[in-house]
Amino acid sequence: METNTTSYNNPGAIAGSTPNGSAPKWRFACQVEDIPSDGGACVSLNEEQIAIFNFSRRGQWYATENRCPHKQQMALSRGMTGSLGEQCEPKVACPFHKKTFSLVTGECLTGEDYKIRTYPVKIKDGKIYIGM
Amino acid sequence: MSASNKPIVVVIGNGMVGHKFCERLMAATSSFRIIVFGEEPRPAYDRVHLSEYFNGKSAHDLSLSMAGWFDEQDVELHIGDPVREIDRTAKLVHSRKGIVQSYDMLVLATGSGAFVPDISGIEKKGVFVYRTIEDLDLIREYAKGAHNAAVMGGGLLGLEAAKALLDLGISNPYVIEFASRLMPRQIDSAGSHILETRLKKLGLQILLNKSTLAVEGGESIRTLRFADDTSLDLDMLVISAGIRPRDELARLAGLQVGTRGGILVNEKMQTSDPHIYAIGECALACGMIYGLVAPGYEMADVVVSQLTEGNKSFTGFDMSTKLKLIGVDVASFGDAFVSEPDSRTIVFEDRHKGIYKRINITSDGTRLLGGILIGDAAAYNILLQTVNNRLPLPPDPEDLVLGSRGGAAAGAGVMDLPDEALICSCESVTKAAICTAVMEKGVESVEGMKKCTKAGTGCGGCVPLVKDLIAGTLKANGRYVRNVICEHFDQSRQELLDLIKLHDVRTYDEALGRWGKGDGCEVCKPAVASILASCWNDNIQKQPVIQDSNDRFLANIQKGGTYSVVPRIPGGEITPEKLIVLGKVAKKYNLYTKITGGQRIDLFGAHVGDLPDIWEELIDAGFESGHAYGKALRTVKSCVGSTWCRFGLHDSVSFAIEVEERYRGIRAPHKIKGGVSGCIRECAEAQSKDFGIIATEKGWNLYVCGNGGSKPQHAQLLATDIDSATVIRYLDRFLMFYIQTADPLTRTATWLNKMDGGMSYLKNVVVEDSLGMATQWEAEMQTLVNSYKCEWKEVVEDPALRQRFVHFVNAPRKKDPSVSFDNMRGQIKAKEW
Numbered sequence: 001m002e003t004n005t006t007s008y009n010n011p012g013a014i015a016g017s018t019p020n021g022s023a024p025k026w027r028f029a030c031q032v033e034d035i036p037s038d039g040g041a042c043v044s045l046n047e048e049q050i051a052i053f054n055f056s057r058r059g060q061w062y063a064t065e066n067r068c069p070h071k072q073q074m075a076l077s078r079g080m081t082g083s084l085g086e087q088c089e090p091k092v093a094c095p096f097h098k099k100t101f102s103l104v105t106g107e108c109l110t111g112e113d114y115k116i117r118t119y120p121v122k123i124k125d126g127k128i129y130i131g132m
Numbered sequence: 133m134s135a136s137n138k139p140i141v142v143v144i145g146n147g148m149v150g151h152k153f154c155e156r157l158m159a160a161t162s163s164f165r166i167i168v169f170g171e172e173p174r175p176a177y178d179r180v181h182l183s184e185y186f187n188g189k190s191a192h193d194l195s196l197s198m199a200g201w202f203d204e205q206d207v208e209l210h211i212g213d214p215v216r217e218i219d220r221t222a223k224l225v226h227s228r229k230g231i232v233q234s235y236d237m238l239v240l241a242t243g244s245g246a247f248v249p250d251i252s253g254i255e256k257k258g259v260f261v262y263r264t265i266e267d268l269d270l271i272r273e274y275a276k277g278a279h280n281a282a283v284m285g286g287g288l289l290g291l292e293a294a295k296a297l298l299d300l301g302i303s304n305p306y307v308i309e310f311a312s313r314l315m316p317r318q319i320d321s322a323g324s325h326i327l328e329t330r331l332k333k334l335g336l337q338i339l340l341n342k343s344t345l346a347v348e349g350g351e352s353i354r355t356l357r358f359a360d361d362t363s364l365d366l367d368m369l370v371i372s373a374g375i376r377p378r379d380e381l382a383r384l385a386g387l388q389v390g391t392r393g394g395i396l397v398n399e400k401m402q403t404s405d406p407h408i409y410a411i412g413e414c415a416l417a418c419g420m421i422y423g424l425v426a427p428g429y430e431m432a433d434v435v436v437s438q439l440t441e442g443n444k445s446f447t448g449f450d451m452s453t454k455l456k457l458i459g460v461d462v463a464s465f466g467d468a469f470v471s472e473p474d475s476r477t478i479v480f481e482d483r484h485k486g487i488y489k490r491i492n493i494t495s496d497g498t499r500l501l502g503g504i505l506i507g508d509a510a511a512y513n514i515l516l517q518t519v520n521n522r523l524p525l526p527p528d529p530e531d532l533v534l535g536s537r538g539g540a541a542a543g544a545g546v547m548d549l550p551d552e553a554l555i556c557s558c559e560s561v562t563k564a565a566i567c568t569a570v571m572e573k574g575v576e577s578v579e580g581m582k583k584c585t586k587a588g589t590g591c592g593g594c595v596p597l598v599k600d601l602i603a604g605t606l607k608a609n610g611r612y613v614r615n616v617i618c619e620h621f622d623q624s625r626q627e628l629l630d631l632i633k634l635h636d637v638r639t640y641d642e643a644l645g646r647w648g649k650g651d652g653c654e655v656c657k658p659a660v661a662s663i664l665a666s667c668w669n670d671n672i673q674k675q676p677v678i679q680d681s682n683d684r685f686l687a688n689i690q691k692g693g694t695y696s697v698v699p700r701i702p703g704g705e706i707t708p709e710k711l712i713v714l715g716k717v718a719k720k721y722n723l724y725t726k727i728t729g730g731q732r733i734d735l736f737g738a739h740v741g742d743l744p745d746i747w748e749e750l751i752d753a754g755f756e757s758g759h760a761y762g763k764a765l766r767t768v769k770s771c772v773g774s775t776w777c778r779f780g781l782h783d784s785v786s787f788a789i790e791v792e793e794r795y796r797g798i799r800a801p802h803k804i805k806g807g808v809s810g811c812i813r814e815c816a817e818a819q820s821k822d823f824g825i826i827a828t829e830k831g832w833n834l835y836v837c838g839n840g841g842s843k844p845q846h847a848q849l850l851a852t853d854i855d856s857a858t859v860i861r862y863l864d865r866f867l868m869f870y871i872q873t874a875d876p877l878t879r880t881a882t883w884l885n886k887m888d889g890g891m892s893y894l895k896n897v898v899v900e901d902s903l904g905m906a907t908q909w910e911a912e913m914q915t916l917v918n919s920y921k922c923e924w925k926e927v928v929e930d931p932a933l934r935q936r937f938v939h940f941v942n943a944p945r946k947k948d949p950s951v952s953f954d955n956m957r958g959q960i961k962a963k964e965w
Contacts, residue, residue: 034941038641038651039677043942049950057641057651071965074693074939074950078681082653085619093654095681095689100654 008061008121024120024131029063032126040092042066042077043130050119050130051077053103055090061121062103063130068094069114076101076116084109138165141439142225142235144215144381146170148179149412149428150241151196156436158205164439166207167235169227171214172264175202180425180591183292185268186299194265218385220405237407239435240382240395244375244413244423249284253347254371262293262372271370275300278367282306282356284344285373286314288455293372294336295458306337306364308356310373313340318453318464322481323504326488330460330507333486339364375423377414390416399445401434409435418448426557426590427451433560450520450557454505454512454593460486461509466502466519467492475501480533482507489533491515493525500525500532513597514546521553546597547604555597558590566598570605578602615875618655620648625801626873629663638668640678658683659876662763665799666871669919671926672799673933682761685937686923687743691962692951695743696736697723698760699750700796703770703788703808704731713753721746724959730767730805732758737960739947744934747924756922757797763877764799765806768792769817773810773827781827784810787856791825794860795867797920798913801874801883804867805839819847822880823863831855836866836894837884845881848891851899861910865898868909 029043029052037056042049049066066074079092081103090103100109101116108114120131141157141164143150154166170176177194185194202209210227217226218238225233246261248254258278260271275281281302283293286309297305307314313324314331328338343359347369356364377394388396388404394416401409401417411431413423422428427449437444452465470492471477480489487507493500500518505511515532517523526532549555551564569575569584578599582588588595615624623631628647637643640660644652652660657678665672676684687695699714714733718725721742723735738746747757760766770788774780788808795804807818808825818824824835830853838847851862874883887893896902927933938944953960 030942036677036936041941042939044940044946045942049940049948055651073965074948075681075689078684078689080654080657080677080680081651082620082657083651084653085650088650090651091653098654 005122005124008123026122026129026131029128029130032123032128035128039081040077040079042074045130046132048132049074049077051092052121052128052130053077053081053090053092055081058088060090061123061128062090063119063121064092064101064103064106065117067116068096068099069108069116070094070099070112071096138163139236140165140167140234141237141239142166142233143168143239143241144225145241145243145378145412145414146172146176146209146211147241147243147412148176148196148425149243149432150239151176152429153239153241153411153432153435154205154207156432157439158207160436160440164237166205167233168202168207168209169213169215169225169231169233170209170211172266173212174265175209175211177265179264182262182265182268183296183299185265186272186296191265215381218381218408220385220408223407235407237409237439240403240408240410240414241412241432242378242381242410242414244377244421246371247374247376248371249344249373251344251347253349253353256347256349257352258349258367259347259353259369259371262289262296262370268296271296271368272300274368275302278302280304280306280364280366281368281370282308282364282366283370283372284308285371286311286338286340287317287372287374288315288453288457289375290372291315291331291457293370294331297370298335298458302368304337305335306339306366307331308339308342308344308364310343311340314338315462315464318468319462319504319506320469320490322479323488323490323506326481326483326486326506327457327460327462329483330486331458334458336458375413375421377416377421379414382410382414394421397446399434399447400438401431401446402438409438411435417446422449422451424449424451424453429558429590430560450516452502452516452519454509461505461507461512463505463509463512464503465512465516466500468502468504470501478530478533480530491529491533493529497529498525500529503533513594517546517549517553517555517597521550523548546600547608555601556585556587556590556594558594559586559588561585561587563601566601567605570602571609576602576606617659617876618653620644620650620652620656621660623647625659625663625876628660629667629872632660632663633667638664638670640664640675652678654680655876658763662799662801662876666916669798669916671921671923673923673927676936685740685743686747686757686761686927687738688761690736691965692737692953693948694736694951694962695738695740696734696760697738697743697746697750698728698732698734698758699755700758700792701732701767702792702796703768703785705770705785705789710753710755713750713755717746717749720749722960724961728760728767731769732760732767734760737953737962739939739951741938741944741947743937744928748928751922751925751928757924759797759923762797762799763802764797765792765795765804768795768806768808769821770808771810771813771815773808777810779813780810781829782810782832784808784816784825784827787825787832787859788816790856791860791863794917795863797923798867798871798916800867800871802877802879804880820844821847823847823866825859828853832859834859834862837880837891839879839881841879843881845885848884850891850895861906862898864910864913865901865906866894868913869894869897869905 027045035041035052035054040051040053042051051064051066053062066077068076073096075095079095081092084091091100093100106116106118122129146168176196213227213229215225216228223235246263281297283290286307294307313321314327345359346357347353348355379389379395382395395410395414397410397415397417403410412428434444434446454463475492478491489505491503549563553563555563565585575581575584588598616622643660658680661678682688687697690696718735723737726734728734768788768791770784773784805821806823807816807821809816809818810827819835820838820840824847826833834851835847836850939948940946952963
């Protein structure tokens with residue numbers, strides 16, 4: 001993975017982040033080793049706070065906004081990650097009130113009408129890029 | 133059938149029963165057009181829980197229907213518009229606002245009003261009735277200027293009203309009852325006596341045998357004069373002395389009414405006019421007025437059945453009740469008052485704890501007839517079922533009130549109930565219906581059962597029974613009801629802990645690989661993290677991502693995303709030098725400071741990036757982590773003890789410090805708090821802690837399994853007059869037993885409540901070593917004690933760990949720009965979210 005380029009284009013995310021349907025603009029976020037294995041961390045990109053999650057057990061990466069829509073807290077990157085159900089839907093739980101969100105669709109998995117923005121992730125030469 | 137030619141059902145009254153009737157009729161059929169007239173200015177609300185209006189619930193919270201329900205259901209509702217006349221010949225009703233509406237069937241659900249005794253001066257200002265939300269608004273407004281207030285009536289409603297007075301902060305509330313006891317219809321004199329004692333403790337004054345002659349004063353009430361020549365000075369009086377059926381409309385229409393009020397109905401709830409029904413508290417059925425909601429719902433069901441060609445009839449209703457009055461359980465079931473020679477009575481009375489239990493059994497001792505429970509009504513459901521289903525009694529019927537004193541539970545289990553046993557009387561759900569839902573529809577939770585059968589959605593009193601039935605049915609069908617951690621692990625916490633120890637597993641990943649599936653979640657990760665910490669006591673920073681956010685950052689996340697820092701202050705003892713350091717650090721990092729309930733000092737508002745620097749300064753001054761963020765030992769609170777206090781028997785501070793330093797940092801299924809008091813005055817409040825140590829003349833008394841929080845529970849006595857070394861030994865065993873067997877996030881009190889055999893079992897295990905585990909547990913505890921390290925220090929001294937404490941990994945020095953504070957009383961405060 002260190003030398004190859006791998007994209008993690010979460011379904012629905014590109015369309016969500018680029019309303020005109022154009023290809024996302026990749027922005028350098030940080031080094032792969034800045035994000036803990038099977039956990040998350042936050043980067044500042046374009047004055048926005050982006051949470052990046054490293055599912056190293058499965059070799060997958062996800063990125064979302066860092067804000068939890070429930071109480072507008074910049075905290076999702078500090079939440080515990082995991083999966084839901086047989087399909088192993090990747091998710092994160094906000095540390096404040098344990099609302100969980102799908103990292104693929106951004107939808108709230110604890111039965112409420114919240115949604116978070118998700119972004120595609122690309123790994124190239126040990127560097128993480130976010131499609132915005 | 134179009135709306136215009138559907139037969140019209142007019143309902144007069146939109147109270148709980150009238151509303152339930154509409155719900156049930158709409159659920160049963162769509163072939164009627166329903167038109168409702170209500171007197172009150174709002175749609176039906178939960179009158180049973182009216183007193184919660186003073187306890188923070190709004191009129192909206194109490195409402196029985198979602199906004200838009202009437203529109204969705206196409207039920208026409210006229211609120212604030214009572215019917216003033218029924219024209220039975222033309223089958224028309226006339227409303228106050230002038231609506232003239234024809235009907236095919238008419239349902240009277242006019243309910244009841246407060247019974248106001250005919251006493252001179254009762255019309256004075258400051259005299260209220262307690263019946264509607266509007267009454268409550270008036271009471272609340274007037275109560276602002278009142279100090280001495282009384283409720284007239286010591287029955288069920290009167291005591292509810294008394295609770296309202298307490299909630300309103302009346303300094304001198306009284307309850308005045310005409311009879312010689314409280315709740316004369318439900319409980320006996322001995323039961324009333326226990327109830328009085330408990331209510332007095334809550335600040336209520338109780339006056340019995342008081343016949344009120346007159347309300348005296350000028351324009352407003354000043355004094356209440358009684359027949360025994362005594363009087364009581366009052367600013368305010370709330371009358372709750374019973375109900376009076378609202379039958380005036382029926383009388384006017386020439387319907388038959390009872391001599392003492394109430395609209396006469398037959399078993400089909402039909403009045404003397406077959407096109408008119410009456411239900412709820414306005415109806416006189418089987419010779420009585422039913423002043424509870426469950427029989428009213430039953431009556432509504434009967435009318436629905438009649439309208440839909442069913443044949444349900446009303447033949448009386450079990451008036452057994454269980455309620456919480458001002459926090460005290462009161463229950464009365466079956467024939468509560470029957471006495472010799474028709475029955476034998478077994479009474480248990482505990483004046484110390486304020487518990488009274490009476491059961492009446494047949495003379496031959498085979499059947500239960502009824503009884504009364506005050507202070508502890510946990511057995512109500514099963515006792516009521518035992519009466520209603522004529523279940524056989526155990527050989528020693530006293531076990532029903534005392535609990536079995538050896539081995540199996542007393543009396544019948546839920547699974548012994550017959551299929552037709554009515555479990556939820558509000559929604560008429562039988563045992564068979566619940567068991568069928570479990571077996572055929574796969575319902576496995578109370579929530580699921582509520583959706584599927586509506587059982588437990590009314591008063592909620594049957595929920596424990598429903599829970600037991602679900603578990604019992606699953607078990608009876610060979611389904612082992614396992615208390616698994618979450619969807620990723622098929623083990624209970626205890627099973628997983630045993631596996632982890634046996635296989636020497638040291639990481640979450642290894643545990644997930646061996647026994648789990650998927651990627652884990654926010655439930656199993658911290659649970660496993662806690663197990664690993666309890667087994668091996670490795671630094672939790674080695675696996676930061678499986679820790680709850682607080683453990684991951686070794687601080688408590690607060691509103692706004694900053695953290696609070698609590699250094700350990702063992703036993704609450706601190707030097708002036710250290711206090712100065714805390715002040716300096718707080719000033720330097722702009723932190724809000726507050727003394728905690730556990731005799732420590734909490735510093736709020738720290739940015740994640742500042743945490744290691746703050747810790748470093750605290751550690752340099754001799755502080756260490758207080759583990760306020762962990763499911764671990766928090767504090768051991770102490771009183772000042774014999775070193776200063778003239779009453780102190782032993783040095784409670786020194787012992788608290790010793791105990792706190794012994795167990796610091798040890799992780800458990802939930803937080804653990806302790807307390808040490810130097811004498812029986814108990815200034816350290818040790819009996820509200822997971823373990824409490826209280827000095828006696830001869831040594832210490834050790835209490836365990838108490839907690840504060842939302843459901844406070846006193847700790848229970850484990851051992852008396854033991855020396856300090858024995859306290860430590862018992863605590864080692866007790867804590868290890870708890871750590872190894874409790875479910876995740878279960879405090880010691882809940883753990884004990886769920887334990888088969890309860891306190892006597894725990895005593896056997898800890899004191900008598902009945903499991904033979906004492907030596908092993910003491911050794912395991914010693915290993916944990918020996919391997920203690922300050923987690924803050926390990927971060928401060930390790931640059932790699934330190935690096936993790938940043939908000940932006942791509943801009944380590946940048947603080948979260950979304951954090952901002954307000955000012956309050958000269959300190960910062962988190963911005964409102």
